[in-house]
Amino acid sequence: MKKGDHKLIQALNRSKVLNKIRTEGPISRIDLAKKNKLSPSTVASAVQELIKEGYVSEIGTGSSSGGRKPILLKFNPDNHYLFAVAITNSVMMLARMNLEARVLQKETHPLTGLQGEAVVERLQSLMDDFMTGQEDLERCVGISITVPGIVSDSQGMVHYNTKLRMTDVPMKRMVEERYGLRTWVENDMNSVVLAERRFGDYAFANLIYISIGDGLGSGILINDHLLRGKHGGAGEFGHTSINRSGIRCECGNVGCLDSYISWIAVYSRIITAIATGRPTLIQEMSGGDYSQIVPSVFKEALRRGDKLARDLNEEVAELLGAAIVNLVNMFNPEALILGGDMAHGNPELLEMVRSYIDRHALPILKEDMVFGLASLGEDEKLMGAASVLLQDLLGFSLTE
Numbered sequence: 045m046k047k048g049d050h051k052l053i054q055a056l057n058r059s060k061v062l063n064k065i066r067t068e069g070p071i072s073r074i075d076l077a078k079k080n081k082l083s084p085s086t087v088a089s090a091v092q093e094l095i096k097e098g099y100v101s102e103i104g105t106g107s108s109s110g111g112r113k114p115i116l117l118k119f120n121p122d123n124h125y126l127f128a129v130a131i132t133n134s135v136m137m138l139a140r141m142n143l144e145a146r147v148l149q150k151e152t153h154p155l156t157g158l159q160g161e162a163v164v165e166r167l168q169s170l171m172d173d174f175m176t177g178q179e180d181l182e183r184c185v186g187i188s189i190t191v192p193g194i195v196s197d198s199q200g201m202v203h204y205n206t207k208l209r210m211t212d213v214p215m216k217r218m219v220e221e222r223y224g225l226r227t228w229v230e231n232d233m234n235s236v237v238l239a240e241r242r243f244g245d246y247a248f249a250n251l252i253y254i255s256i257g258d259g260l261g262s263g264i265l266i267n268d269h270l271l272r273g274k275h276g277g278a279g280e281f282g283h284t285s286i287n288r289s290g291i292r293c294e295c296g297n298v299g300c301l302d303s304y305i306s307w308i309a310v311y312s313r314i315i316t317a318i319a320t321g322r323p324t325l326i327q328e329m330s331g332g333d334y335s336q337i338v339p340s341v342f343k344e345a346l347r348r349g350d351k352l353a354r355d356l357n358e359e360v361a362e363l364l365g366a367a368i369v370n371l372v373n374m375f376n377p378e379a380l381i382l383g384g385d386m387a388h389g390n391p392e393l394l395e396m397v398r399s400y401i402d403r404h405a406l407p408i409l410k411e412d413m414v415f416g417l418a419s420l421g422e423d424e425k426l427m428g429a430a431s432v433l434l435q436d437l438l439g440f441s442l443t444e
């Protein structure tokens with residue numbers, strides 16, 4: 045065996061042991077050895093290292109059938125922490141989180157009108173401020189950043205984001221050089237599907253997350269691996285074509301799904317309807333100020349039975365349903381989750397899409413497929429960032 049192989053095996057054993065302590069602790073060294081099929085001495089040395097580094101601690105004693113009672117081990121999620129940064133097309137969130145992806149401290153800042161270089165400058169100044177307040181950087185395991193668009197996780201590069209106008213931004217390198225902390229960069233939807241798998245209600249190895257908000261995105265987990273593609277561009281759900289002679293899209297194509305059912309598309313349909321004199325509660329509710337028309341107003345109009353809102357919601361459901369049936373038939377997921385501003389608080393949309401899938405997807409694929417609403421709430425992207433780091437750094441496996 046080469047020296048490198050030995051190190052790798054040690055690291056793998058260590059993450060096996062840590063995973064078991066985390067998921068089944070408090071647990072004894074003997075049980076760890078049995079459950080991981082490792083020798084007691086391998087477990088002992090891994091545990092010693094984990095205790096020394098503060099990831100694991102000893103507590104009390106367990107029951108024993110005779111002889112000396114074993115000492116039990118438990119995972120310590122609060123001895124270290126991580127920084128998570130979630131960049132969306134409209135805000136930047138920064139958080140300090142523990143190693144179970146719990147938010148300990150959080151800030152949200154608008155990104156109004158910022159593009160390109162200015163986004164990166166804003167990121168640096170916000171991180172400078174946020175991190176200056178932290179006195180225990182030696183306990184920080186790293187920084188994890190999620191960004192919408194085409195992101196190469198291996199290079200830590202944001203290749204392409206049309207709305208924030210970012211092209212080939214070497215974000216990982218920039219952040220690592222500035223703060224001297226190991227940094228991860230990942231696409232936001234990829235990170236959220238991991239978080240739903242690990243911390244949410246959807247513990248499935250074949251899982252698709254679809255977000256419908258300002259834009260449309262998806263994260264696809266196949267056999268517990270993220271589907272990334274060569275450049276990290278897999279899952280650009282919003283840019284799947286639905287009309288060969290349709291609306292021109294900023295991606296260069298025409299008739300992209302994004303141009304028909306994202307909130308931005310629905311918003312422009314509402315404005316056009318108002319301009320052509322179609323009666324709608326939305327006009328009243330906005331007090332004539334179009335900037336007040338946001339998804340929550342649209343959903344309130346739905347609740348109050350507004351005809352325009354209901355018609356638009358039905359159209360969104362039909363197109364989204366058709367696009368989702370394509371995904372179901374392509375990937376045969378065990379579960380498919382809908383998230384984003386347009387989905388939350390819009391049960392009619394969920395039901396109409398569910399019914400569309402029931403009517404149109406391949407029977408054997410839809411029969412036992414779980415379909416539901418995203419479960420992690422407003423911190424989903426921060427939890428996503430944490431999941432990316434934890435999976436890689438501590439080998440937090442998805443399958444246990």
Ligand SMILES: [Zn+2]
Nearest residue numbers: 283293295300
């Ligand atoms: Zn497009």
